[in-house]
Amino acid sequence: MPSIGGVDVPNWCVAAGAAVLTPAAVYAYLLRQGRARQAFFADTPQPKEPGPIFAGIVELEKIQGQRPIEPVKKHFKDLGLTWGVRLPVWLFPNMEFMLFTADPAIIGEIQSKKDLFHSRPSGTGFDTTMPKGLLALRNTGPQSSWALHRRLVAPLFSDKFLEGYSSQVSEKADMLRFVLNANIQEGEVECDIQNYMKFVTLDVIGSIGFGFNSKATMTLLPEQHPKALSKAETERELSFSDAGELLLFETQRRTGEPSFAKYWPPRYMRWLSVQKVLGKRIDEVLESGTVDNSRLNMLKALQDAHEEGRKMSKAELRDEILTLLMAGHETTGYTTSWALLEVARNPEVQEKILAEASTLDLDNMQLTHVQGSLPYTWMVWQEALRLRPTVIGHVRQAEADVTLGGKYSIPRGTLLVISQLMLAHNEDTWGSDVMDFRPERMEKGYPDMYLPFGFGGRACIGKRLAYVEGVYLLAFIVKNFNLRIQEGSPAPTPKVSITQSSEDGINLLMSKRRQ
Numbered sequence: 001m002p003s004i005g006g007v008d009v010p011n012w013c014v015a016a017g018a019a020v021l022t023p024a025a026v027y028a029y030l031l032r033q034g035r036a037r038q039a040f041f042a043d044t045p046q047p048k049e050p051g052p053i054f055a056g057i058v059e060l061e062k063i064q065g066q067r068p069i070e071p072v073k074k075h076f077k078d079l080g081l082t083w084g085v086r087l088p089v090w091l092f093p094n095m096e097f098m099l100f101t102a103d104p105a106i107i108g109e110i111q112s113k114k115d116l117f118h119s120r121p122s123g124t125g126f127d128t129t130m131p132k133g134l135l136a137l138r139n140t141g142p143q144s145s146w147a148l149h150r151r152l153v154a155p156l157f158s159d160k161f162l163e164g165y166s167s168q169v170s171e172k173a174d175m176l177r178f179v180l181n182a183n184i185q186e187g188e189v190e191c192d193i194q195n196y197m198k199f200v201t202l203d204v205i206g207s208i209g210f211g212f213n214s215k216a217t218m219t220l221l222p223e224q225h226p227k228a229l230s231k232a233e234t235e236r237e238l239s240f241s242d243a244g245e246l247l248l249f250e251t252q253r254r255t256g257e258p259s260f261a262k263y264w265p266p267r268y269m270r271w272l273s274v275q276k277v278l279g280k281r282i283d284e285v286l287e288s289g290t291v292d293n294s295r296l297n298m299l300k301a302l303q304d305a306h307e308e309g310r311k312m313s314k315a316e317l318r319d320e321i322l323t324l325l326m327a328g329h330e331t332t333g334y335t336t337s338w339a340l341l342e343v344a345r346n347p348e349v350q351e352k353i354l355a356e357a358s359t360l361d362l363d364n365m366q367l368t369h370v371q372g373s374l375p376y377t378w379m380v381w382q383e384a385l386r387l388r389p390t391v392i393g394h395v396r397q398a399e400a401d402v403t404l405g406g407k408y409s410i411p412r413g414t415l416l417v418i419s420q421l422m423l424a425h426n427e428d429t430w431g432s433d434v435m436d437f438r439p440e441r442m443e444k445g446y447p448d449m450y451l452p453f454g455f456g457g458r459a460c461i462g463k464r465l466a467y468v469e470g471v472y473l474l475a476f477i478v479k480n481f482n483l484r485i486q487e488g489s490p491a492p493t494p495k496v497s498i499t500q501s502s503e504d505g506i507n508l509l510m511s512k513r514r515q
């Protein structure tokens with residue numbers, strides 16, 4: 001029996017006391033933190049908050065939540081010209097201050113203060129799923145692992161590499177055409193193009209990233225088709241695709257959750273299986289001779305890359321290639337799917353892409369020629385990415401105390417969430433037709449506040465590949481298929497996780513074009 005101040009206290013009393021006092025202490029702590037945050041940001045304009053503790057989270061969900069376009073429009077209306085105000089939120093369990101902003105002036109200032117805002121915060125899921133990859137590493141100066149990785153990874157997106165990837169991308173596009181043709185046969189057939197794009201971009205990154213002949217797209221062939229994959233092949237392809245999805249899902253889940261939660265047995269077992277599938281693929285490339293290394297691939301190139309003799313370790317290579325897999329496939333696939341939706345909705349846009357693509361030999365096109373040869377299609381993809389930014393917010397952490405906007409003091413460690421979604425729908429920047437799809441608005445270049453790939457030293461390193469691959473696939477599909485949407489079909493419901501996709505797919509009526 002425990003003794004308190006010389007008095008013996010029964011165990012049940014201690015347990016009951018703890019049961020009452022612990023939640024009370026936690027609540028008192030949260031309340032104090034919430035009030036401290038409110039006091040700290042007292043001079044910061046903000047929408048009316050429902051309560052001091054979780055108010056920020058509620059607001060954030062309203063703005064960045066599951067159906068982002070509608071809340072954005074509402075905030076426009078509710079907040080008028082101050083729309084995009086700095087929204088201070090306090091985020092449990094990181095116990096940090098967080099500032100949500102869509103104010104172009106403040107964002108401009110954040111961009112210019114490069115030395116203060118050069119890293120994402122710690123505590124994101126990337127820290128434990130791929131801690132030695134670019135998305136997780138912190139920038140602590142030119143000698144840091146992040147800086148070294150950035151220098152070693154950058155050449156993978158140079159002209160030389162893009163040329164090396166070209167035949168692999170057109171091989172995957174050809175596979176996509178084959179599978180779509182097999183599913184469409186005659187007349188018009190409804191196809192979930194988002195699903196096709198997800199698989200084909202996975203096959204691209206499987207090939208150029210891991211160096212194996214990935215063919216997940218073939219799993220979409222009708223079962224009775226003579227070229228349909230065997231059961232074992234289908235399982236192999238889908239296990240890679242499932243592992244990629246689980247990796248993304250687990251990363252997202254781990255953001256901001258206590259570190260022990262990931263050890264929940266069913267989750268942990270799934271995680272081990274993901275590591276096994278992906279790790280096996282990586283080992284195949286690095287160690288065995290069974291992989292066709294004549295295919296230029298990122299993993300092999302990174303294995304050989306060095307700077308003054310400093311190379312990536314095996315663990316670094318593994319995390320970097322997983323980072324490139326995760327960052328580089330769904331992003332491009334979803335952006336291109338949203339673009340195809342707009343193309344199907346706007347027949348005149350489709351005609352213009354067709355006119356541009358019909359004279360080109362897309363089957364043998366170098367990726368380095370995409371921008372010069374497909375300028376209109378390029379704008380279409382760019383405008384689709386504005387209207388539906390695939391990554392809807394960018395995160396940075398203040399490295400030191402700083403004052404923004406001349407009066408808002410931001411303590412060191414504050415998280416800054418920059419709403420790319422709200423920036424992309426700001427009437428002041430884009431004009432009163434901001435909600436319309438109008439590729440021509442990109443004709444004269446885009447404003448500084450077009451940030452779908454982030455900004456500064458941490459901006460997306462794969463932007464060039466994303467553009468050329470996405471624009472190429474867009475032109476390729478339009479050249480081979482006519483796209484339409486079913487009259488009266490409801491608009492897709494956006495689903496926001498790390499990337500923005502459509503919850504119910506993107507269903508288009510597709511028919512073969514006569515060549």
Ligand code: HEM
Nearest residue numbers: 134327328331332335390391453454455458459460462466
């Ligand atoms: C439509 C396609 C894509 C979009 C919208 C996109 C968007 C982004 C964004 C917003 C960031 C964060 C930038 C910041 O914090 O300032 C990012 C980072 C990154 N992206 Fe992309 N991305 C795309 C495609 C790709 C591709 C194809 C790859 C590579 C195969 C890639 C690799 C990366 C990597 C490695 C980072 C982390 C960079 C660092 O922190 O140093 N992305 N991307």
